[in-house]
Amino acid sequence: MRRLGQALDVKAMSLYKHVANKDAILDGLLEQVLAEVDLPEPGGDWEPELRRAVISMHDALARHPWACGLVMAPASSPNALGARIRYIEALLRTLREAGFTPAQAYYGYHALDSHAVGFTMWELGHAVPEPDNAVVERVMRQIESGEYPYLLEHARQHDADHPQSSFEFGLDLIFGGLRRLREP
Numbered sequence: 001m002r003r004l005g006q007a008l009d010v011k012a013m014s015l016y017k018h019v020a021n022k023d024a025i026l027d028g029l030l031e032q033v034l035a036e037v038d039l040p041e042p043g044g045d046w047e048p049e050l051r052r053a054v055i056s057m058h059d060a061l062a063r064h065p066w067a068c069g070l071v072m073a074p075a076s077s078p079n080a081l082g083a084r085i086r087y088i089e090a091l092l093r094t095l096r097e098a099g100f101t102p103a104q105a106y107y108g109y110h111a112l113d114s115h116a117v118g119f120t121m122w123e124l125g126h127a128v129p130e131p132d133n134a135v136v137e138r139v140m141r142q143i144e145s146g147e148y149p150y151l152l153e154h155a156r157q158h159d160a161d162h163p164q165s166s167f168e169f170g171l172d173l174i175f176g177g178l179r180r181l182r183e184p
Helices: 002-008 022-035 046-063 067-072 078-097 102-126 133-143 149-157 166-182
Strands: none
Touching: 022 046, 022 067, 022 078, 046 067, 046 078, 046 102, 046 166, 067 102, 078 102, 102 166, 133 149
16 A cells, blocks of 8 residues: 555555555456456357457456456455456356356356466466576577477477467367257
């Protein structure tokens, strides 16, 4: 609260006239991030609607990397909790109204949400804003030593032109599985 007060050029204690505590500020920020997520439209085609919503969640979290941890933490304010609940309900509603059983919707929701949040966290954890060339060269020499042929092959794939992102590839796998669940 002191640092926020300094950044706003006010005394930290004056912030408490507007918010209860640091958690209230974080919950408000999370609420704003979740407001950027496009929820599936009721009655729409389930797969494109869910795909759009999950990509939207991924994109919102990628724009606000600090929010990943907040999404995973219990919200302490009704507004932040409400925003998360609305997202969950919208995904579950879309699955159930598309004909998925309660159990299938349970697993489908968890697969989609964990992919959106988990992949974003994985992606952010592997981002190297300004790589130290000496470190990169040392790692590449170790990978190229011949001891790790599949990792070398994988590393070279990072430079290859891929028709889709790894995030979208994962979504395709999830949606393929969901479509198979609906087959008689």
